[in-house]
Amino acid sequence: MKQFGRALHLAARYPGTVTAVWITSVLVAVLWATNLAAVWPVVDAVMHGESIPTWLAREVETGQQSLDDLRSQRLVAARRMSISGPETSLRLAQEMTDLRQRERLMKAKNDRIADFIPVATRWLPDTPFGTLGVVCAFVFFGTLIKNAFRIVNQLAVSRLGNLVAFDIRKDYFRHLLRLDLNEFTDRGRGDLMARCTTDIYSVGNGVQTVFGQAVREPLKMLACTIGAAWFSWRLLLLVLIVAPGAVILINWLGKALKRANRRAMEELSGVYESLTETLGAVRLIRSFGRESAERSRFHKGLKQLYARQMRIAFYDSLSSPLTENVGVAMVIVGAVSGGYLVLNQQTHLLGVPISDTPLTHGQMTAFFAMLAGMGDPARRLSGVFNVIQSAVASSERVYEVLDRQPSITDPETPRAIPTTWRTMRFENVSFQYTSDRLSLEGINLTIHRGETIAFVGPNGCGKSTLLSLPSRLYDPCEGAVFFDDLDLRDARLRDIRKRIGIVSQQALLLSDTVAENIAFGRPGASREEIVEAARRAHAHTFITERLTDGYETPVGPGGGRLSGGQRQRIALARAILRDPEILILDEATSQIDMESEQLIQRTLAEFARDRTTLLITHRPSTLTLADRIVVMEHGRILDVGTADELEGRCDMFRRLCCSPLLESA
Structure with missing residues (x-):
């Protein structure tokens, strides 16, 4: 509940909307109870052939008779006390005190009614049918006004819930971009997507429920409770004796719903993960004829989700009957108790005082109307439990990610990177993705500014990991990377990364146009600069001749509408346009044909001049660009x-690339 409370706290950013929610909720509740109270004059006045003024006059007359009776009883008690013994006198004194209290209450009631009679006589009809018409008009227009406020209330509640979901989703996405890269592999994209979509939607829906039904319906219950207490607070207390048991059962039901909803969210994340993985590997699945196996795996996940959803449905199905049974029990207790008091014109029940004066039929009917008015909001609230518990479970999953702090952050007092740094040094660098194996161990290497260094080695030897350290995609577990004497962990991330351009083996493109993908590393670049970068990467020809809209052609999600070689050339153009101090090429020409590769080699040779270039390759033609070559094996420099x-x-070098190199050299 603590995490959901954080989501609710976000509503404080919108005080005007919150205020509108509370004001309209209070007005809806007051009008709800007021409309129900209209049954009182109908039963006690209209149904007896009286108008409200004559009914009030009769009430004053009846009250005056009751006052006279109370005074007579008090005088009799006073005379008896004067001739009685000490014990009887004490009892009679208590009786006289009680009579004086009832007398004061009756007089106050009579005075209130008497003060209202002139107003009623002037403004209200003097016939029973006219009175009925006024009461009906009052109820009709009261309902119209109530529903108008309810519409405003629901719009304000929806705005509040959607704004909170908007803020959380925005913060969540911003936080995702800061998280360590291993978070994306450990959790999986499907799980992170489920939290950003389904879970945050559930949190927003929960916020709407809390500020909507969870505020409005209890206020309606409170208004009816106050109304019922006004007629007889002691009878109301008697009716509410069944409430504690209901609270215990509802508390148990809420905890069960929370557990079930959290497990259902976990199962749904698994379904998202399976779907994301399958869609990303559909070519592989079809190539190996694994459609049936994937269907079975997906079917298994859906069955587990279905089982969780049915458990939620079971718990949810209990809430409404539970609330209804409690409401019926309250009405039965009230009917038996109130019926006895009204039919026998009594003020005590089993010796316990319930009212100061006998209740009328109209008062008892209004009391039951108030109980019914309490029961309807309670029934509506029964559907709130599942929504709120689902929101609680979802908020825990969302804030679990939001509370996870990245290990790679800006220092509190960042130092500037020297503009004319001379060396990049890897000093005793070790790194591990998991605790059981080092990916890099004891790396010591000095790279001079403007030098081109090639890294070769078998797959999994740590080349890509090593070249991820200068841009601080990862930080070493031991040792450090330096620009001259500056530890990169003491520099601002933005300052580091704006100096680096990367082209990887799997060229990553965004679902945008070709031009926007080239300009991704340098926002605001002119069209001429974009075209020139594409020419240097030998991408201009295929962009203008093969793509339908040229540079404005959408590349599709992940660049899926382009071939692997086309994607790599666009990625290379992106790096060229960025014009970085340090260029990192990770098998950047692996998917380019031989003819284009020869052209690109000349471009790279020119582009790498006076620029620090770090490249991973086994192609002999690319190795000719290197001033030095680093051979790696098992996370070490060989x-x-x-x-x-x-x-x-x-x-190792001879086995990987020696003889072709000699020919090309």
């Missing part, structure tokens, strides 16, 4: 040297 030096002394 050897460093020129191609000729390594060919003579490093078996």
Whole structure:
């Protein structure tokens, strides 16, 4: 509930809307109870052939008779007390005190009615049928006004819930962009998507429910409770004796619903993850004929989700009958107790005083109307439990991600990166993704500004991991990366990353136009600059001749409308346009044909001049660009040297790329 409370607290950002919710809720509640109270004059006046003024006059007359009776009883008690013994005198004194109290209450009631008679005589009809018409008009227009306020209330509640969901979703997305990269692999995209969509929707729906039904319906119950208490608060207390048991059962039901909803959300995340994975690997699944196996896996996840949803449905089905049974029990207690008092014109029940004067039929009918007015909101609230418990479970899942702090952050007092730094140093660097195995171990390497360094080694030796450290996509577990004497962890992330351009083996494009993808690393670039970068990456020809809308052609999600080679050339154009101090190429030409590769090699040779370039490749033609080559194996640096030096002394280098290199060199 604590996490959901944080979501509710966001509503404080919109005080005007919250105020509108509360004001309209109070007005709806007051008008709800007032309309129900209209049954009192109908039963006690109209049904007896009287108008409201004559009924009030009769009430004053009846009250005066009661006052006279109370005074007579008090005088009799006074005379008896004067001739009685001490014990009897004490009892009679208490009786006289009670009579004086009832006398004061009766006089106050009579005075209130008497004060209203002139107003009623002037403004209200003097016939029973006219009185009925006024009461009906009052109820009709009261209902119209109530419903107008209710419409405003529901609009304000919807606005509040949607704004809170908007804020949480915005904060969630902003936080996702800051999280460590391993969060995306550990949790899976499907789970993170489910939290951003389904869970946050559930939280927003819960906020609407809390500020809507959970405020409006209890206020209606409170208004009816006050009305019932005005007729007889003691009888109301008697009716409410069944409430504590209902509170205990509802509390148990709420906890059960919360557990069931959280497990259902986890199952739904699994379904999202399975669907995301399947859609991303549909080519692989079809190639290996695994459609049946994937259907079975998805079917299993859906069955588990279905079982959780049915458990929620079971608990939810209990809430309405439970509320209804409590309401019926209250009405039965009230009917038996109130019926006895009215039919026998009594003020005591089993010796306990219930009212100061006998209740009339109209008062008892209005009392039952108030009980019914309490029961209807209670019935509506029975559907609130599942919504709120679902929101509580969802908010815990959402804030579990929002509360996870990234390990890679800006320092409190960042230092500036030297504009003319001379060296980049990896000093005793070790790194591990998991606790059981080091991906990098004891890396020591110095790279001079403007130098081109190639990294070669078998798959999984740590090349890509090592080149992720200069941009602080990861931080070393041990050791540090330096620009001259500046530890990169002491620099601002933005300052580091604006100096680096990356082209990876899996060229990542956004679902936008070709032009926007090229300009992604340098927002605001002119069309001429975009076209020039594309020319240098040898992408201009296919963009203008093969794509229907040229540079305005949408590339599709992930660049799926383009081939792998086309995506890589656009990614290379993006890096060229960025014009970074440090260029990182991770198998950047692996999906480009040989003819285009030769053209791109010349572009890279020119582009890398006077620029620090770090490249991962096994292609001999690309290795010719390198001033030095770093050979890696099992997360360690095996050897460093020129191609000729390594060919003579490093078996790993010869096995990977020696003989083709000699030919191309």
